[in-house]
Amino acid sequence: MNKLQYLKNYFGYSTFRRGQEALIDGIISGEDALGIMPTGGGKSLCYQLPAIMLEGTAVVISPLISLMKDQVDSLVESGIEATFINSTLSQGDILERLEGMRNGAYRLVYVAPERLGTAYFTRGLQQCKVSLVAIDEAHCISQWGHDFRPSYQDIPRFLNQFEQRPPVAAFTATATPKVTEEILTLLELRQPVIQKTGFDRPNLFYKVAAPGNKFRYLEQYLSGKEADESGIIYCSTRKTVESVTAKLRDKGYSALGYHGGMDSAVRKSVQEDFMFDRVPLIVATNAFGMGIDKSDVRFVIHYNMPQNMEAYYQEAGRAGRDGLESECVLMYSASDIVSQKMLIENNMTSEDRRRMLNENLQYLINYCHSDNCLRYMITDYFGEAHERTSAGEKCGNCSTCLDESEKRDVTVEAQKILSCIYRTNQRFGMNLIIRVLRGSSEKRVLQFGLDKQTTYGIMKDASPGEIREIIMSLIAEGYLRMTTDTYPVLKLLGPARSVLKGERKITVKVERLKRGKSKEAKKRKHKVKAIGFENVDYDEKLFEKLSGMRGQIASEKGLPSYTVFHNAALLEMSALYPTTEEEFLKIGGVGQKKLENYGGLFMDEVKKHLSAQGIDETVRLEKRKMIEAQIEKAIENAPDDTSASNLSEKPKNEPMSERISTTYSIYKEGHSIKQIAQKRGFTTGTIIKHLVKAHEKELTVDWKLLIDEDKCKCIFEAIEVVGLESLKRIKDLVPEDIDYDAIRIAIEIYKQDSL
Numbered sequence: 001m002n003k004l005q006y007l008k009n010y011f012g013y014s015t016f017r018r019g020q021e022a023l024i025d026g027i028i029s030g031e032d033a034l035g036i037m038p039t040g041g042g043k044s045l046c047y048q049l050p051a052i053m054l055e056g057t058a059v060v061i062s063p064l065i066s067l068m069k070d071q072v073d074s075l076v077e078s079g080i081e082a083t084f085i086n087s088t089l090s091q092g093d094i095l096e097r098l099e100g101m102r103n104g105a106y107r108l109v110y111v112a113p114e115r116l117g118t119a120y121f122t123r124g125l126q127q128c129k130v131s132l133v134a135i136d137e138a139h140c141i142s143q144w145g146h147d148f149r150p151s152y153q154d155i156p157r158f159l160n161q162f163e164q165r166p167p168v169a170a171f172t173a174t175a176t177p178k179v180t181e182e183i184l185t186l187l188e189l190r191q192p193v194i195q196k197t198g199f200d201r202p203n204l205f206y207k208v209a210a211p212g213n214k215f216r217y218l219e220q221y222l223s224g225k226e227a228d229e230s231g232i233i234y235c236s237t238r239k240t241v242e243s244v245t246a247k248l249r250d251k252g253y254s255a256l257g258y259h260g261g262m263d264s265a266v267r268k269s270v271q272e273d274f275m276f277d278r279v280p281l282i283v284a285t286n287a288f289g290m291g292i293d294k295s296d297v298r299f300v301i302h303y304n305m306p307q308n309m310e311a312y313y314q315e316a317g318r319a320g321r322d323g324l325e326s327e328c329v330l331m332y333s334a335s336d337i338v339s340q341k342m343l344i345e346n347n348m349t350s351e352d353r354r355r356m357l358n359e360n361l362q363y364l365i366n367y368c369h370s371d372n373c374l375r376y377m378i379t380d381y382f383g384e385a386h387e388r389t390s391a392g393e394k395c396g397n398c399s400t401c402l403d404e405s406e407k408r409d410v411t412v413e414a415q416k417i418l419s420c421i422y423r424t425n426q427r428f429g430m431n432l433i434i435r436v437l438r439g440s441s442e443k444r445v446l447q448f449g450l451d452k453q454t455t456y457g458i459m460k461d462a463s464p465g466e467i468r469e470i471i472m473s474l475i476a477e478g479y480l481r482m483t484t485d486t487y488p489v490l491k492l493l494g495p496a497r498s499v500l501k502g503e504r505k506i507t508v509k510v511e512r513l514k515r516g517k518s519k520e521a522k523k524r525k526h527k528v529k530a531i532g533f534e535n536v537d538y539d540e541k542l543f544e545k546l547s548g549m550r551g552q553i554a555s556e557k558g559l560p561s562y563t564v565f566h567n568a569a570l571l572e573m574s575a576l577y578p579t580t581e582e583e584f585l586k587i588g589g590v591g592q593k594k595l596e597n598y599g600g601l602f603m604d605e606v607k608k609h610l611s612a613q614g615i616d617e618t619v620r621l622e623k624r625k626m627i628e629a630q631i632e633k634a635i636e637n638a639p640d641d642t643s644a645s646n647l648s649e650k651p652k653n654e655p656m657s658e659r660i661s662t663t664y665s666i667y668k669e670g671h672s673i674k675q676i677a678q679k680r681g682f683t684t685g686t687i688i689k690h691l692v693k694a695h696e697k698e699l700t701v702d703w704k705l706l707i708d709e710d711k712c713k714c715i716f717e718a719i720e721v722v723g724l725e726s727l728k729r730i731k732d733l734v735p736e737d738i739d740y741d742a743i744r745i746a747i748e749i750y751k752q753d754s755l
């Protein structure tokens with residue numbers, strides 16, 4: 001029989017999959033082999049087929065005891081003599097199987113790596129002919145892999161015991177160069193046949209989504225599916241698994257949760273319910289999957305971003321093993337990125353390994369932000385892209401390629417950003433770069449003399465959100481990177497040069513730029529309200545008139561006057577003279593309803609006032625411009641806090657300077673923030689504000705003593721993602737035990753020693 005006949009006869013297939021034949025040929029002719037193929041790529045066949053063709057017994061080293069039995073059962077089912085030896089067996093059984101092995105009763109023997117060190121096993125082996133040693137999940141030998149097993153490092157010693165070393169074949173789905181390198185050197189493979197292939201899965205549709213409300217998105221997604229379609233929803237924590245499962249069941253979905261904290265009997269029954277189609281939906285942590293060989297999983301959804309591309313692809317790859325159309329949806333949010341970074345930060349491991357983990361994570365972050373073909377991104381990561389697609393080509397089966405939304409050429413903006421980073425010597429983070437580009441007069445900008453830079457203020461008209469989106473794209477496309485230090489810094493990468501030289505065009509989805517802008521607008525509305533127009537010149541006469549009108553409307557309707565408009569809104573109107581609907585809508589506190597009810601009246605009053613004062617349209621627009629500038633400035637100088645508790649704290653007769661110095665002297669006595677707050681009858685937030693003011697007046701405050709270092713780092717991570725503009729957005733990203741006070745303090749530290 002030739003190998004194709006064996007293939008048909010024992011496995012029922014007529015053709016090989018990509019990569020299989022070369023590996024099998026190599027092994028059969030006595031060579032070593034290394035097969036790197038994705039989950040479901042068909043690695044087992046690469047050693048099982050030679051095992052039945054060669055004389056003797058193949059030893060298969062596999063890390064998963066739970067899988068051995070299944071694999072052996074299915075081999076036996078196909079008429080291939082096979083067995084396993086592991087700790088689930090009694091001593092009697094083990095001896096019996098060893099005896100069988102010596103008599104050549106098996107074509108394959110599966111063992112766990114721990115078994116290799118035991119004397120009776122190696123003695124048993126010496127008395128039989130070993131046709132080949134296959135090492136499954138070979139990445140477990142590498143410290144750089146995602147699931148390092150110390151016992152794998154005993155394999156080389158085991159291999160050296162053979163008088164005549166049989167061919168050694170290693171298999172893995174992990175494809176980073178570092179891991180490959182370690183597999184080759186640690187296993188001492190001898191000029192192996194290497195096949196790295198099959199990472200493209202044409203039947204899988206890839207999609208990335210960053211929904212505002214993940215659960216709603218999930219629900220919508222599921223509502224478009226048939227009730228009996230199988231799907232896995234991966235979450236990053238046990239808690240999320242439980243809450244998503246509960247919410248789905250609440251909505252009437254047939255879903256079960258699965259995670260490592262559950263009783264093993266329960267886990268087993270959940271797994272079986274899924275395998276036997278009794279339950280279509282599984283919500284699980286990454287504990288679910290090793291050994292799930294269900295071929296008709298129609299979709300795999302990631303509710304959170306996993307730790308890297310390897311992990312993502314392994315999990316997503318559980319969809320569509322039967323070759324039918326299936327979907328892989330990755331949902332992510334900024335907080336997923338932060339929590340993954342925190343996990344790495346808290347990982348008790350070497351600096352080198354942390355860097356590697358960060359790099360691997362970064363690729364997945366890029367995948368989430370890229371406007372490239374997602375299939376290209378994946379196959380490129382696994383070193384296969386050049387064979388299939390090029391960066392510009394469309395695969396036609398991923399969310400980027402099917403996306404017909406409009407793109408904008410931002411090459412010029414990108415050049416400005418890159419040159420700003422270059423000219424400031426690649427020493428600053430995203431937030432400061434944005435400020436320099438927008439010509440901010442924020443303290444740190446001036447402190448570092450960045451206002452003297454030629455790139456200072458060259459993007460005055462762009463919003464921070466827009467610039468942020470462009471920077472994120474530049475990172476995603478490999479023109480920039482963000483360092484993983486405590487203070488992440490933007491650095492240029494090689495390809496940035498071709499952008500600066502105008503050799504490469506950069507485009508960003510219009511929708512994405514808009515998203516950046518609208519976030520900005522919302523934030524700004526909030527802020528304008530918060531600064532209370534203290535520092536802005538408004539038209540007092542107009543204010544009087546408007547508030548008179550408000551009083552009239554209110555009393556006619558029998559309502560308190562603030563329900564018509566807040567003072568802040570009237571102040572803003574009397575500073576900005578809105579006369580068009582668009583302008584009126586921009587006023588804080590004005591929504592569609594208010595516009596309909598009162599817009600006409602109030603704008604008429606503004607117009608009347610303008611003509612009475614002899615202010616024509618040109619002057620009006622100029623005034624508006626001037627006020628806008630004042631507002632911008634006030635926003636920049638406003639404390640980074642918009643929470644109500646701290647805004648309403650004017651009354652108290654003590655002048656500000658005294659309030660600050662009293663607080664400061666109590667601080668100097670060594671009291672905690674809480675204690676000071678109690679003594680002074682202020683909130684802790686206010687005390688921190690006093691200290692900030694004191695610090696600005698050159699009184700020393702040692703902020704670092706007021707906060708736990710780990711918390712501080714965590715907050716810095718969040719700041720780099722969402723900026724300094726909103727405490728709330730930072731709060732959303734950090735663990736719950738970090739409160740607003742800690743964030744305020746961390747912000748001070750961040751601002752001071754940003755280098």
Ligand code: ADP
Pocket residue numbers: 013014015016017020037038039040041042043044045321
């Ligand atoms: P891996 O170990 O790479 O994750 P497996 O070896 O478990 O993948 O194979 C995945 C599936 O592909 C199995 O159901 C297997 O029977 C099937 N398979 C392997 N080789 C072929 C082939 N040449 N043709 C068709 N199906 C194959």
Ligand code: MG
Pocket residue numbers: 043044136
């Ligand atoms: Mg396998």
